[in-house]
Amino acid sequence: xxxxxxxxxxxxxxxxxxxxxxxxxxxxxxxxxxxxxxxxxxxxxxxxxxxxxxxxxxxxxxxxxxxxxxxxxxxxxxxxxxxxxxxxxxxxxxxxxxxxxxxxxxxxxxx
Numbered sequence: 001x002x003x004x005x006x007x008x009x010x011x012x013x014x015x016x017x018x019x020x021x022x023x024x025x026x027x028x029x030x031x032x033x034x035x036x037x038x039x040x041x042x043x044x045x046x047x048x049x050x051x052x053x054x055x056x057x058x059x060x061x062x063x064x065x066x067x068x069x070x071x072x073x074x075x076x077x078x079x080x081x082x083x084x085x086x087x088x089x090x091x092x093x094x095x096x097x098x099x100x101x102x103x104x105x106x107x108x109x110x111x
Contacts, residue, residue: 003075009060011052011081013037018059020067020074029067033059049087049096 005028010017014037019030033055038046064071087096 016055
């Protein structure tokens with residue numbers, strides 16, 4: 001069988017959206033898994049990258065299982081994320097060193 005599906009993943013500011021597309025761009029299945037924005041100080045906005053990953057994994061699993069499509073039939077995956085999403089990673093422990101500072105907050109602005 002020819003691989004005939006595409007999987008789209010959008011890691012947005014409020015949720016991870018995943019959609020499975022078939023021939024003629026028909027949406028076979030789609031789901032949105034939300035995650036919180038944290039406001040630790042007035043004007044600050046942050047997110048936890050672990051929560052992004054959990055939402056991505058859950059959304060992919062939900063789309064694949066609800067569609068009945070085999071992962072072997074997926075020809076490609078497109079991934080889109082929040083703009084300006086640099087995440088500092090500790091080289092030794094391979095873990096992020098802080099929450100992701102969001103563009104929506106003022107905690108990343110020069111003083």
